[in-house]
Amino acid sequence: MIKCVIAILLGVFLGFAPIAASWAVPLHAAASLQTGTGLDRSAGLVAQVPSRSSSFVAAAVERVGPAVVRIDTERTITRQPDPFLSDPFFRRFFGDSGFPQGPYEERLQGQGSGFIVDANGTILTNAHVVEGADRVTVILKDGRRLDGKVLGVDEVTDLAVVKVDSGSLPVASLADSDQVQVGDWAIAVGNPFGLDNTVTLGIVSTLNRSSAMAGIPDKRLDFIQTDAAINPGNSGGPLLNERGEVIGINTAIRANAAGIGFAIPINKAKEVMPTLARGEKVTHPYLGVQIATLTPDLAKQNNSDPNSTVMLPEISGVLVVGVVPNSPAASAGVRRGDVITQIDGQAITQSEQLQMLVDRSGVGKNLRVTLRRGNATQQLSVRTAELQDQAS
Secondary structure, three states: OHHHHHHHHHHHHHOOOOOHHHHOOOHHHHHHHHHOOEEEOOOOEEEOOOOOOOOHHHHHHHHHHHHEEEEEEEEEEEEOOOHHHHOHHHHHHHOOOOOOOOOEEEEEEEEEEEEEEEOOOEEEEOHHHHOOOOEEEEEOOOOOEEEEEEEEEEOOOOEEEEEOOOOOOOOOOEOOHHHOOOOOEEEEEEOHHHOOOEEEEEEEEEEEEEOOOOOOOOOOOEEEEEOOOOOOOOOOOEEEOOOOOEEEEEEEEOOOOOOOEEEEEHHHHHHHHHHHHOOOOOOOEEOOEEEEEEOHHHHHHHHHOOOOOOOOOOOOEEEEEEEOOOOHHHHHOOOOOOEEEEEOOEEOOOHHHHHHHHHHHOOOOEEEEEEEEOOEEEEEEEEOEEHHHOOO
16 A cells, blocks of 8 residues: 555656556656656556757768768979069078078968768869869778779869778768759758868758859859858868758858858769760850840840940840850850850840850750841751860
8 A cells, every 4th residue: 555655656756547557667767857858658657768869961972971071182382482572672681591592392281071882982072172282181980091092073063983992881862952952951060170080061042053053164064053162172072961861062152241151062073973984075165255144134234324325126135245255156256245145045044044055055966056146037947065174
C-alpha cells in the first residue's frame, strides 16, 4: 500500500496520470525525462529519445565534408623593380645593396577550396584558384597532403579540374541545379582563411543572375545568388542543398554589397568538366557585341533626352551598345545603335536570351540576325568565332 501511494505521488509530481502503466515505471526511467529520454505513453513502455537531434545542416555537412578539400597553390611571377630604386639620388644615399637591379622572380602563395567528384581523385574547383600555379597541394579533411595536377582550366566559366592519386576517396553527391528554386536552403562549405570545412547557411536568393549583373563582366555565366556568406578561401567549395547535395560551386562575393554571393550552377560544371578532364580547351562562341535589353519605355526616355546622340526605335529587343573591332559582328556590318529583334527567326527581347542562343550555337555557325536600324528592318548573317581567339 505504501509503495502504491509513493508511486501515485511520484506520478502526480512528474505530471503523469496515475494509471497502472505509470506505476510500473522505475524511478530511474522517470528521472531520465530530464536528460532527454522519456515514455511512450500510448504503449506504456519506456522509449529512448535522443538527447539532442542533429540539424539538417549538420547532417548535410557530415555527408559531404570528407569530400571537401583545401587547395594550396604556389606560383612564380616576374616583377620589375620600382623605378624609384634606380633613381641616382636614391642610390647616392642608400647604395645598391639589397635592391634588385633588374627583373626578379617572386613566389606567391594562394588558398582555395574544392571537392572530389569521383573516387579516383578528380576535383572540381575555380579556375582562379589554380590558374598559373606551379605547384598545387590538396589537403584532405583527414590531414593528408597530396600533390595535385591541374588537368584543365577555363577562365570564361571560372572552372578547373584537378587530379590527385590516392586510391579510393570520398565523393560529393551532385544534384540537378535546374531543380533549384528561389528560397531553397543554401549551405556553403569551404576553407576560408585556411580554416578547414567552415560552414555558412542561407537561402537561394535568385537564379540565372547574369555575370554582367553580378559585376563579373569577363565571365559568361548565369549564377545562383545566395545570402550564405562566401568568404575568401571559400572559392571552389560546394554550395549544398538541405540534403547535402552539391547545387553549385562558390565563386564570388560582391565587394560593394553585404550578404550577396554567387555560385556556378553544378549543371554548368557537369557540361564543362569532361572537356577539362581530358586536357582540352572549352570553346566559347561569340559575336563581338556589347548589348543591353531595350524596352519601349527605355527607348522613349532616350528619345526624349535632348542630349541623346541616337534615336532608338520604341520596340522590345536587344540594343547594340558597342561593336568590338575585327569581330564577327563588325565584319557582318552590325553597328552601334542597332536593335536585334530575332536570331534565326526566334524573337529576342532580353540580352541574356541573346547570349544564351550564341553560347548554344557553337563556333563557326552562321546566325541569321534580324535587326532594326532607325525605321528600317535588316537581316545580316553573322558567323560566330572562338572567344579566346580574339583580342576582345
